[in-house]
Amino acid sequence: MAFHPAKCTTEHMTRRRTTLPYEYQLHGQKLQEETQAKYLGVTLTKNLKWNTHIANITTKANRALGFARRNIKLSNKKVKAAAYKALVRPILEYASPVWDPHTAEDSASLEKVQRRAARWVSHRFRQTSSVNNMLEDLEWPTLESRRRRARLTTFYKVHHDLVAVKSNHAPKPSPPK
Known part of the structure; x- marks a missing residue:
């Protein structure tokens, strides 16, 4: 699959005040940097x-x-x-x-x-x-x-492998004492 450079952008995400400038290139063209991007309906911002x-x-x-x-x-x-x-x-x-x-x-x-x-x-x-x-x-x-319930439901599904999300990096609850 080939990507078209004019349709691709970059976004540097960090909480740091100063960032290291880096220019990305695709097929010899510099990619435009964005401060926010929408991915699957969720707006992701630089900060x-x-x-x-x-x-x-x-x-x-x-x-x-x-x-x-x-x-x-x-x-x-x-x-x-x-x-x-x-x-x-x-x-x-x-x-x-x-x-x-x-x-x-x-x-x-x-x-x-x-x-x-x-x-x-x-x-x-x-x-x-x-x-x-x-x-x-x-x-x-x-x-x-309602958001709390959705968050807990999602965590339960990830923890019990009911969704296609790898849970090997997800936090595990500690066993009761």
Whole structure:
């Protein structure tokens, strides 16, 4: 298989402040350096932070929620909740075991989308309405707890060789004392 140099880029990923400059070449042409790249729907950045990816998916999820709000005029909670779960939540959770945010700011920006959806599904837009009560009534767990469950499920599958991921370098849990 031959690669076309104009379609290939490089990205140096590190947390260091200064990097060693190195130019890569393919078929005699210098490859262009990028600061971020999208791979399988996940935005990878030069500084190994996830805030760019999270900003991208919250924007995409808010657009999907806006689409649902414009096109679903019914007051039926079940239909609206199903639309949220089918159109918006998969965007917020795609590949989350890989990029699960560790900053409160990133986690809060994801939760804002779900809270906005809860207001729409419950049809309660007043500022005095409690979104936490709406989430309890809808029986929606937080996205953070859903990501934690997905992360643990993925770890279990890797540990027990249920997925095609080599686990010889994965951390092993210590036996109980």
